[in-house]
Amino acid sequence: xxxxxVSARDEILARLRTALADSPPPVQVPRGYxxxxxxxxxxxxxxxxxxxxxxVVHHGIDxxxxxxxxxxxxxxxxxxxxxxxxGYAGELHRDSPPLSPxxxxxxxxxxTGCAVVVADTGTIILDAGPAQGRRALTLVPDRHICxxxxxxxxGLLPEALTRLDPRAPLTWISGPSATSDIELNRVEGVHGxxxxxxxxxxxxx
Amino acid sequence: xxxxxxxxxxxxxxxxPLPFPTAAKPAVADTQLRANLHRATRTIRAKRARVVDEVPxxxxxxxxxxxxxxxxxxxxxELLEQFEASATAAGATVHWARDAAEACRIVVAxxxxxxxxxxxxxxxxxxxxxxxxxxxxxxxIAAYETDLAELIVQLGDDxxxxxxxxAIHYNRAQIREIFQRRMADAPADLSDEPAALAEAARAHLxxxxxxxxxxxSGANFAVADTGTLVVVESEGNGRxxxxxxxxxxxxxxxxxLLPTFTDLEVFLQLLPRSSTGERMNPxxxxxxxxxxGDGPQDxxxxxxxxxxxxxxxxxxxxxxxxxxxxxxxxxxxxxxxRAGGHAYGSVYPGxxxxxxxxxxxxxxxxxxxxxxxxxxxACYDVCPVKINIPEILVHLRQQAPHPPxxxxxxxxLSWVMRSPRRWAAALRLARVGAxxxxxxxxxxxGARTLRxxxxxxxxxxxxxxxxxxxxxxxxxxxxxx
Ligand code: SF4
Numbered sequence: 001x002x003x004x005x006v007s008a009r010d011e012i013l014a015r016l017r018t019a020l021a022d023s024p025p026p027v028q029v030p031r032g033y034x035x036x037x038x039x040x041x042x043x044x045x046x047x048x049x050x051x052x053x054x055x056v057v058h059h060g061i062d063x064x065x066x067x068x069x070x071x072x073x074x075x076x077x078x079x080x081x082x083x084x085x086x087g088y089a090g091e092l093h094r095d096s097p098p099l100s101p102x103x104x105x106x107x108x109x110x111x112t113g114c115a116v117v118v119a120d121t122g123t124i125i126l127d128a129g130p131a132q133g134r135r136a137l138t139l140v141p142d143r144h145i146c147x148x149x150x151x152x153x154x155g156l157l158p159e160a161l162t163r164l165d166p167r168a169p170l171t172w173i174s175g176p177s178a179t180s181d182i183e184l185n186r187v188e189g190v191h192g193x194x195x196x197x198x199x200x201x202x203x204x205x
Numbered sequence: 206x207x208x209x210x211x212x213x214x215x216x217x218x219x220x221x222p223l224p225f226p227t228a229a230k231p232a233v234a235d236t237q238l239r240a241n242l243h244r245a246t247r248t249i250r251a252k253r254a255r256v257v258d259e260v261p262x263x264x265x266x267x268x269x270x271x272x273x274x275x276x277x278x279x280x281x282x283e284l285l286e287q288f289e290a291s292a293t294a295a296g297a298t299v300h301w302a303r304d305a306a307e308a309c310r311i312v313v314a315x316x317x318x319x320x321x322x323x324x325x326x327x328x329x330x331x332x333x334x335x336x337x338x339x340x341x342x343x344x345x346i347a348a349y350e351t352d353l354a355e356l357i358v359q360l361g362d363d364x365x366x367x368x369x370x371x372a373i374h375y376n377r378a379q380i381r382e383i384f385q386r387r388m389a390d391a392p393a394d395l396s397d398e399p400a401a402l403a404e405a406a407r408a409h410l411x412x413x414x415x416x417x418x419x420x421x422s423g424a425n426f427a428v429a430d431t432g433t434l435v436v437v438e439s440e441g442n443g444r445x446x447x448x449x450x451x452x453x454x455x456x457x458x459x460x461x462l463l464p465t466f467t468d469l470e471v472f473l474q475l476l477p478r479s480s481t482g483e484r485m486n487p488x489x490x491x492x493x494x495x496x497x498g499d500g501p502q503d504x505x506x507x508x509x510x511x512x513x514x515x516x517x518x519x520x521x522x523x524x525x526x527x528x529x530x531x532x533x534x535x536x537x538x539x540x541x542x543r544a545g546g547h548a549y550g551s552v553y554p555g556x557x558x559x560x561x562x563x564x565x566x567x568x569x570x571x572x573x574x575x576x577x578x579x580x581x582x583a584c585y586d587v588c589p590v591k592i593n594i595p596e597i598l599v600h601l602r603q604q605a606p607h608p609p610x611x612x613x614x615x616x617x618l619s620w621v622m623r624s625p626r627r628w629a630a631a632l633r634l635a636r637v638g639a640x641x642x643x644x645x646x647x648x649x650x651g652a653r654t655l656r657x658x659x660x661x662x663x664x665x666x667x668x669x670x671x672x673x674x675x676x677x678x679x680x681x682x683x684x685x686x
Contacts, residue, residue: 009289009301012459012510014210016282019518027276032265033471049484098498101415101449121477121485134499135448135490139441140415158470166431166466167295169496172473172489177441180481181354181370182377182399183241184248190353190403191410192441192488 037155042119043200046153049122053175054188055196063199067145068111075099075110075141077133084111084147095133104140110193111145112138116160117153122175124148124198125160127168135169144173144193151203214567215512217305217335218364221550221562224573229548241376242545246536252482253533253587260478269471271591274527277462278517284429284462285508291432295494297504302335308509309340312421312454315505316346319452321419327436327443328352329423330530331456331509333365333552337421348421349413351442353406360387366546366554369480369532374545377402403440410442420446420501424457425529426472427506430465433493434506437476437486447490453501459513460526472529475589479531512565521600525561527590534584534594540577549574556584560597568604575601 039045047057058067065087068074073091085092093099093107104110113131114124124146126132131147138144154160164170177192188194221228232238257263277284289299302308316324324341326332326348338348338359350359354372358365361383365371372380381397384405391405422443426435434455436443447453463469477486495504516526535541535555546554551562551571559578563571575598584594 008303008307011210011303012301012508012514013282013285015212015510015514016285016459016517018209019212019514020279020281021518022520024275024279024520024523027272027279029272029276030265030268033262033269033474034265035470053483053487105411105415118485123485128496128499135444136500139444139448157474158467161467161470166428166433166491167493169493169499170489170491171444172485172491174483174485174487176487177439178487179353179399179403179440181352181357181372181440182380182402184245184252184370184373185399186483187399187403189400190407190440190442191351191414191445 033158034156035158037120037159039119039155042153042155043150045155046117046119046122047200049119050175050198053122053178055122055175055198058197058199061147061199061201064145064147067197067199071109071143071145073107073109075104075107075137077112077131077137079133080111080131081113095137098134099137101136101140104136107141109143109145110138110141111147113147113149114152116163117148118155118157118160119153120156123157123160124173125164126171126173127164129168135171138171138173139192142193143195143197144176145197145199146173147199147201149201149203212514212518213303213510213512214515214570215304215334215510215565217511217552219334219512219551219553219562219565219571221571221574223550225544225548225550225577226573228550229544229577232545232548233543237376238374238545239543241374242542244376245370245373246542249482249536253479253536254482256478256482256484260474266471266474267589267591270475270529270589271524271527273463273468273471274590275524277460277464278523278526280464281459281462281517284464285459287429288427288432288462289508291428291430292434292494292506293432295432297432297494297506300505300507302507302509302511304511305335305509306340308335308456308507308511309337311507312337312456313340313344313346315452315454316341316419316421317344319419319503321346321452323347323349323417324419324421324454325349325351325413325417325446325450326355327420327422327438327446328355328371329421329456330368330552331423331458332421334458335456335509335511337456349410351410351414351446352438353403353440353442356406356410357383360384364547365552367532367535368530368554368557374547410445414442414445414449417446417450419452419454420450422446422453422455424455424461424506425476426463426469427457427461428463428466428469431493433466433491435469435473436490437473438489439481439487441488444488444490447492448500450501452503452505453492454505454507456507456509458509458511460516460528476529476531479529479533479587479589515567516561516564519564522560522564522597524590524592525557525564525597527592528557528561529590530557531589533587533589537583537587539579539581539583544577549577556594556598557592560592560594560601563601563605568601572605575605 078096115127116125176196357372367373377397424434541555549558
């Protein structure tokens with residue numbers, strides 16, 4: 001089995017080398033595209049884009065207690081900041097020991113932070129870093145409440161990539177789960193969380 | 206290794222069982238199908254145009270995308286070795302498959318080794334190409350498609366007809382009918398509202414996701430310097446498959462490589478806007494080997510040649526390997542809109558299929574496909590990686606055995622002629638179409654004559670030397686002939 005795999009490898013590489021017998025010339029990649037956003041108000045752009053894709057945006061940490069008061073059973077990563085949960089009276093499920101997929105499916109919502117947010121596309125990026133937990137946590141519960149600090153917001157996608165560690169498992173989220181498979185009309189809500197709520201907090205505060 | 210080894214053509218679902226015009230006949234006669242395709246492609250064209258227009262540096266992104274892919278092609282062997290080393294260092298196991306059958310054997314063996322008799326699948330062109338579901342079934346392993354459109358196609362015992370939306374040929378009423386007939390747990394009062402249909406799919410697949418042990422995916426991109434794989438999706442079925450099972454097997458064509466992680470900044474801007482017409486698709490997942498305690502702990506990558514080395518060997522046709530499967534070229538193609546995806550036989554329909562399938566199999570095996578085009582050039586204009594599809598089509602036609610191809614062109618021409626609207630469209634397209642072909646002849650001969658009109662009119666004019674039409678007066682010129 002191993003021997004066969006090795007020979008397939010060598011044969012494919014040899015075929016590809018033969019295919020390049022014409023020695024194509026080196027390629028200079030032109031990178032004339034924008035790498036930094038010069039829009040003055042990134043946050044307004046972000047809110048517009050999030051709402052365009054049917055995410056619900058709340059402003060300020062004070063919005064959290066009211067939001068969480070509707071949540072009976074809440075999943076959180078083990079390192080969730082204590083002040084996000086201030087006054088929470090529902091059933092709290094920390095992901096330690098790791099909650100099984102079936103257990104996660106029984107919960108009403110998950111509360112996490114994020115790593116970076118791209119204003120231009122309304123994209124929230126999770127990298128399993130602080131206050132985010134592992135990937136299953138933000139996938140199985142039907143409602144995802146995500147806290148975004150304003151200093152996590154960048155304008156364009158190239159700016160976001162420079163802040164990410166490629167070796168971390170990355171999940172990019174742009175609105176709630178959706179499909180365009182029926183007559184190419186976008187319908188929100190399939191397998192991922194059907195509700196995405198963003199709580200924007202000023203990092204100065 | 207110094208022994209020269211010839212590039213090899215591929216196998217699997219990439220051959221047209223029938224010549225294109227014959228295969229297109231039922232679709233052309235099916236008015237419901239034509240209406241579904243017309244509505245869907247018109248919707249997606251408008252959405253794409255809106256989100257592309259709001260990007261001021263779109264052309265710069267296309268230029269970068271095309272150049273990065275050209276660089277990948279010229280350095281493919283070394284980048285594959287680099288990818289293998291990075292992915293292996295991160296805990297993945299990398300396998301190599303010369304052709305479809307070998308790729309299927311590897312996936313079947315890995316699934317059996319994991320002790321599973323079923324797999325959940327993320328939509329993937331590569332696994333369609335190698336006919337993996339059939340191979341799994343033959344080995345007693347059930348394969349469940351989880352993408353909504355793939356699920357519709359699978360339940361309907363049909364084959365995909367579009368790269369992005371495999372069920373594009375069905376409308377909502379037809380989808381409801383398939384669900385009621387084949388989905389045991391579909392609600393009795395299921396309506397044909399897209400939201401209700403999506404809800405039914407969610408309920409149907411939920412338990413399967415939560416208990417699946419093996420998932421099979423493709424990848425949109427494979428990053429050489431980090432060993433990262435990327436899957437772009439909408440519904441969350443991809444995240445379910447890529448996150449919950451213990452074993453993850455990804456089948457990846459060797460052309461999917463990008464040199465660096467930074468290169469994603471180009472392609473993740475080009476792909477969503479070109480494919481679903483969104484600024485960004487709802488979900489993109491990236492993983493690099495194994496992350497302890499998070500996601501699959503048994504991660505495999507199967508790198509597949511299956512004819513790609515043969516495509517690489519042709520310097521003119523090589524850019525077909527740049528394709529990122531966005532499907533924008535299908536959505537603007539007048540021939541695709543009329544003939545539908547099934548007429549192309551191969552899993553790759555539309556303009557990209559017309560150049561990729563014949564190159565993967567060798568032109569002799571797919572000789573009618575390079576003629577499944579009016580050379581209007583719309584595909585080239587929308588292609589995010591600037592593949593000059595008309596130029597490659599002309600190049601491939603020169604390799605096709607001529608008499609049957611001419612007959613094929615003749616038949617499609619008569620089909621086009623049967624409707625005044627089609628005819629007007631063909632003329633409009635032919636006018637634009639004289640562009641690439643005319644330019645090509647001018648380059649070669651320096652003459653302002655066109656020995657052959659762009660297909661399908663070419664079948665009528667091949668014996669005459671015609672003056673090249675002035676672009677703006679093609680219709681008048683044609684009227685005088
Ligand atoms: S050829 Fe270009 S437009 Fe067509 S699917 Fe591929 S990348 Fe998209």
